[in-house]
Amino acid sequence: MLDDELDQAVALQGRITAFVRAFGLHQPDRTPCGTPVPSSEAHAVGELDRDGPLTQTALGERLRLEKSTVSRIVSQLTSRGWVCRANRDGDGRLVWLELTPEGRRAAGELAVARAARFADLLRNIPAEQRPAVIEALTTLVDAADGQPPTAEVRAAARD
Amino acid sequence: MLDDELDQAVALQGRITAFVRAFGLHQPDRTPCGTPVPSSEAHAVGELDRDGPLTQTALGERLRLEKSTVSRIVSQLTSRGWVCRANRDGDGRLVWLELTPEGRRAAGELAVARAARFADLLRNIPAEQRPAVIEALTTLVDAADGQPPTAEVRAAARD
DNA sequence: CTTGTTAGTTGTATCGTCGAACCATGTTGG
């Protein structure tokens, strides 16, 4: 590995770390809404709002979460009355998740709150640099997708 | 707000969300090392390794964590024998944190492991785009710093 | 109908963080 590459890797690491801290991704953010909503639930609701009814595994793949974790999140959402678990005819094992009208309303409010947060962030980026930043993030996501931190990878990395 | 800006905000949000998921920032990552080290401890050690002895509040500011959280992390690190708490002469309230030789060794190993992770990421970014990505992240950190998610801000956002 | 697979659930463990209450130790103004 060239020194130049090593320098770049170090820089990348520093920037990402700094961003995580500066943007508060560490913190157990209670997303604002009528009642405070845990962010994991907010993510799930957002996904269901965008991509219609999903099974739990499908939702888990989108969120990159373990099925057990998804099951718990969904339980919380149903007890909130935002999601309904349905067994459509066909495969009896599948649990189809769909937002209730309440859930759709909540999803809308959450989307607004989130948008405001990101609009603030955007406002602090000089206008002429915005496209470049968005472009760069796209590149970064693609790069991260190339080395998905699945359970196997993480387990291997631990050894 | 212009529609264009709104579109950009939505794009930004999507990219950041995608990156968080793709890079696994959600997951309780046990950083590899001799023994698995919780990532919060790894961050603290890294900071102490870079910026010499620090007081706990100083460390907390760097990590953007509450003093109670820092106290707990430091306790774990001292019980690991990686950090020593010292009371220098002067202000008797201050607790100065310094890595032990063991701690410095561990910090080195952790740095290597982390560097490998980011080198992998870098390798998935086309070489000619790397400087642009790093530059964009710098811009993003600055933007995030402009609206630091401190306790007051988060509390205000909740209301 | 037995064997194997797949979708979800539940139990257990760990990590990560905050806020409030509390205790020292300093600092400052009367």
Next chain:
DNA sequence: CCAACATGGTTCGACGATACAACTAACAAG
């Protein structure tokens, strides 16, 4: 000089987020 305030840390209790393992129910083949 001492009372009142400020500051750095610690402890306690709570909650969020996640994983893995063991289990059940439903399906799929042979």
